[in-house]
Amino acid sequence: MKAIVYCGSNRVELRDVPAAEGVGVLIDVEACGICGTDLTIYKGAHPRSKAPLILGHEFVGRTAEDKDGFRPGERVVCYPLISCGNCETCLSGLPHICDKLRLYGIDTPGGMAQQVRIPADDLVRVGLDIPTVVAAQVEPLAVCVHAARRARVAPGENIAVIGAGPIGTTLAALLERNGVSSVTLFETNQNRIEMLRQGGFEAHLADEYSYRNTLDKLGKSGFDVVFECAGVGPAVADAVRNVRAGGRVAIVSIHKGPQLVDLQALSFREIELIGMRVYTREDFNLAAGLLQEMTQKLLWLAGDARKLEDAPELFEQLGQGDGPMKAILEMGHSLA
Ligand SMILES: [Zn+2]
Ligand SMILES: [Zn+2]
Structure with missing residues (x-):
């Protein structure tokens, strides 16, 4: 064979x-x-x-x-x-x-x-x-089901997904199906952003302006849950920076090594960092x-x-x- x-x-x-x-x-x-x-x-x-x-x-x-x-x-x-x-x-x-x-x-x-x-x-x-x-x-959908469950996503929450590869995008589709209030995808690849928009997703460039702009539109100071699906250090930092006080950051990517996390932000704003595997x-x-x-x-x-x-x-x-x-x-x- x-x-x-x-x-x-x-x-x-x-x-x-x-x-x-x-x-x-x-x-x-x-x-x-x-x-x-x-x-x-x-x-x-x-x-x-x-x-x-x-x-x-x-x-x-x-x-x-x-x-x-x-x-x-x-x-x-x-x-x-x-x-x-x-x-x-x-x-x-x-x-x-x-x-x-x-x-x-x-x-x-x-x-x-x-x-x-x-x-x-x-x-x-x-x-x-x-x-x-x-x-x-x-199998990739199961990764997303697990991620949504680990992050305890509730209907009506405002969600950000950083990194719109197959997992980030499938996760966004699943969360919309689960009845969250909004899902915004942040991505560094402009071609992918265009494609996501054609597919009916809210997608923006992963930069500080886009995060602020999206949150202003939602009338929020931070997302309820941020899923990090990009697997790079800057995405982890963005996730912690843009989650609301008392919110959850879910690390869906499998990082190849240690990354910097602002522990002071975690303490002062009581942010919950959630790990997950398969x-x-x-x-x-x-x-x-x-x-x-x-x-x-x-x-x-x-x-x-x-x-x-x-x-x-x-x-x-x-x-x-x-x-x-x-x-x-x-x-x-x-x-x-
Ligand atoms: Zn796989
Ligand atoms: Zn065992």
Whole structure:
């Protein structure tokens, strides 16, 4: 079968590989999303991933056999977290932040292949009527469900999202769906701002004027919650500076190292700084249940899926900060 294999720093190849091995149900993969973590692996900067590795943890497919409670042809997505079950964190009821957390497609062969085997317990059914590129976005949507829950976002609140990549934009769409009063996206890439506006989002350049201007329009001195989805130091500083007294700053990005935080602002204005990582099984199942309702926005975000053969070029493009907002690769099995 064909698979997208990470072969070392800045190299992915479309390769013929042996049939999918291991325990679990055989899945014919329809499509697989490329996310920030995949790009970190591609750049050779992921601490755990070792070449050669079949990438992909954001995939949708059809079961290809009668096994472990599944019938052939069922539409499934994969809960990609592998927790040890034995560490203190797992035993305290937080397996999604297991001390030894691993993921399919990062630590084990993933779904950027024509077939993959996944244990039945990690498969979640999705409807046959959901478009493939939408179903392939359950995992990033689960990140957003988790982020909104961790930040305790309530209807009627005014929200800022700093960094309008796929996660920031999906989060904005989810928060609007959840009934917040306003969501403003702040972004440094002008092309992306234009695109977001065309997609119906309130989006501005991430600079001091834009934050002030937006808050003046809202008649507020600060946002109730600021989500930091940019992964850079200045975004963290902006988040703390533009949240209201008593508000929450949610760090959604995974930062590669320490960042400066104005602790005096945290103290004087009682700002709550909230950390988060991936999602729980409950968040993931909730996200799967939201696909139908969020189909239009998720279709807009991804556009058309790219061909399997285009993967090396697409990775190169994305690695340079170009390419589609949410890149999804088709794996050869019939797309809905
Ligand atoms: Zn991902
Ligand atoms: Zn554990």
